[in-house]
Amino acid sequence: MVEFDRSAFIAKFQEEATDLLQRLNEGIITLEAEPGNRPLVDQWLRDAHTLKGSSRMVGLIEISDIAHRMEDIMVKVRDGDMPYTPEMTDSFFEALDAVVYLAENAGKSAADDYDVVELTDRLASLAATGVPQAAPAVKTEPAGPVDEPQQPASPAGEPGPELDALPAEDDESAVADEDVTPTADGQSAARGEALHSKTQATVRIRTSQVDRLLNLVSEVVISQIKEEQRVRDLRLAAGLSVEMQQLWSRLRSTMSILPIDEQNLLSADMKMFDDLLSTQRKSLGAISKAYADDTSRTSAVVGDLQEQAMELRMLPVSTVFNTFPRAMRDLARQYNKDVELVIQGGDTELDKKVLEEINDPLVHIMRNAVDHGIEPAADRVAAGKPAKGTINLSARQEGDHIVIEVSDDGAGIDPGRVKAAAIRKGYLTESEAKAMSDREARYLIFEKGFSTAAIITELSGRGVGMDVVREFVVERLKGSLDVESEFGKGTRFRLTIPLTLAIIRALLLRVSGQTFALPTASIEETARVEPSEIIKVEGHEVIRRQRRTIPLVPLRDILGLDTVEPEHASSKIPVATLSFSGHRIGLLVDAFVGEQQIVIKTLGTHLKRVDNVAGVTILGAGEVVPILNVPDLMTNGRQLTGARMRRATQVKEKVAGPSRILICEDSFTTRELERSIFEAAGYDVETATDGAMGLARLREGLNPDAVVTDVQMPNMTGFELTKAIKSDDMLAHIPVIIVTSLEREEEKAEGINAGADAYITKSVFNQDTLLETVERLIR
């Protein structure tokens, strides 16, 4: 089955266990003094129970066993079956230490070097008899228990030596040293101390505090950049001073031609000026050097500080991935598919901010894989594949990026089907589709509102899918999403995102006298083209690069800026080519300034969302520069080149006038509910109480924009009505939306066979789903 990556949960368990163990230890200490403290015993039992449960959850069975045995003993004490004896204290401490050890070494097969079985046996015997069984003297000679069973089992003698070996093995810090060989009398104190130190090994901090810290750190980084600029300025000033002195010495030698009297007259001042100049040169030189040294030292520290601060927010991706096996099981059941999820690279670390955002797009992609990718078991077997489908989810770091891939061994994306759907929905003409390569066709799935599904259901085919995912990835995570697919073999989505959202690389460029930053991740190429390379096609300018035709748009026009004469006129025109959603667009700019790392800031709290602008950055000199938003640029740029004009005009034509809906529904309540929903949304609503009446009204020439029908109705069912509509040439163009309580796949299939355009089950029925579906179909 699914390989369950426990690492992230183990970290959480360790955090929890640290708290629990401290309380359990403290509880034992208090209990020894006041054995009859019933509330304390109850609290202790609850903690032990929690420990048992959570350790079992993360698969640390040994801890769970030990906790279970401790519980057994304490239950007897609580119920008065056994008195609390000091010997128990020792056993409990020993057991708790064992748990501490096991918890800290969780997942490192620590259980092998700790004889848990022997310990649990002794605890079991204590639970049975109330008297601790003596610990074996040496672990390698388990046959020889020490005499005097009445004496407390010496935890110091038994686990001591083993724990002793730990620090060396585990690279544990000094705290572990306190663990070893506590003396018999000072035991509890020493142990308490050791545990106390351990709880301080991690500190829980509110994320808002970390964020504030990071904000301050980026301020420090920015002022450090300014500082470095100042070092250069100072060095220039020192250089000037040197030049000045040289000029002065030339001047002085020229003065030697003056009459000797005048020379004498000037000599005192000249000497003084000489000294001043030399002092100034020396001191400026010294300051400049000292400042440069200090700054470079500080820069190194600031660099480390920034790195460490960023680290604070890094978490393994498994914290998100670990919820997926369960989600996948649910999805597989929902779609009635047999799917296995294989997760790799769960320990890859990522900024917490990114992690928070990454869940939804990944779920979306996986849902897509289960719904559209993995075929039904029968089809898979027929195609010679294992009946059970596999979805691979992997994460890895590549440079300063994280690559997350979701691949399935399903049917792959059929370029033919995508093209057909694109033609049906008016994205493409037949001839355009013919000219389109398979690779380009696959990118159509990223088009707004695109869906290949034959029927709209509440789960998929709504066309809110990959386009949203992709925009989200680019806009929010400053990354990119790509797809590869081989028809019949499978599909692979590749998500590339920067390690952190705070800093990205960007190209600074100038347009209309203003500087802008363009994220480097989306830039395919920058070039300075000769005006002669620009070709006019149908009133639009394009260039040919590497056998592709790339439409050109002046960035100025997208941003709606005034034309300003370029600062230094050059015959070559700078063009930055963006690549997004399989489309390319060349942005004409005035000048490239250079590429650098920038710290991303929002536009402030007042400007929530501004077209084309993703945020701002502050440059070294304190200058605020807007960061451009690539998806917006593409959308707006393509509109300017006319690539999207056709679709835009199509939409406009249809919007005119209120749309009319025919509702066929026998239940009065449902009918009136639907009527009010559509009327509130501005539709004209006509109703019929059954299929036959609905059909009659249609044949009378009602001509609605859509029909919304129930399935189970007297005289004529919704399926029959749908069939009748779709087989009537006069009516076949009217979209039919089936709203029903039938939820089984076969019934949905019957709906599809009847020719329905959408199928909404009443269990998920809500106003938005209904309206959205109808609007989508009417368009």
Next chain:
Amino acid sequence: MSAHELMTANALVSAQATEILRRRAASLAQAPDDAVSVESTGLLKFRLGQEWYAVPIAMVREIHNEYAITRIPRVPDYILGVVNVRGEIVSVTDLAALIRVPSRVALDIDDELPSAIIVANETCVSALVVDEIGDIIDVAREAIEPPLSTLDKAQAEYMSGSVFVDGLLIGVVNIEKILEPIGESHDGRAS
């Protein structure tokens, strides 16, 4: 270069000084209130064109002088751009353009700009560019009347009341309305 740095430093100091003075003024203004049990409110007066307006002092964070605005493309006309206030990015609102103060030409951000009042509520911050900053006045809450009924609708929205002080009618600006976030849906200059 260094002159510029010095200027920003001066601006900082002057902003801080103004802030201190403002607090001092506010505390002085409030002192007599203990004796008289009339509920009063502090208002910061400012001039737009020929007219005087005021904002509740409680919502004023600081006064910002000598700043460089970065233009942001395709935002509403009354947003001049953003400024960097000690690392925090703050939008700059041309209040006169927003509330359509007559006899006032639109600001050109390339010219030297007058002072800006940085106002904030719990969620939003913006810098309001005004022509002149006046005194802080203390008025009884009951002295604040509803906005003039002669105001046109667009302007009335941005006014929370008016108050008559020393022979001047002062419009009290509705900061909450001005600080409503921009661009939750798609927003843009009609072009």
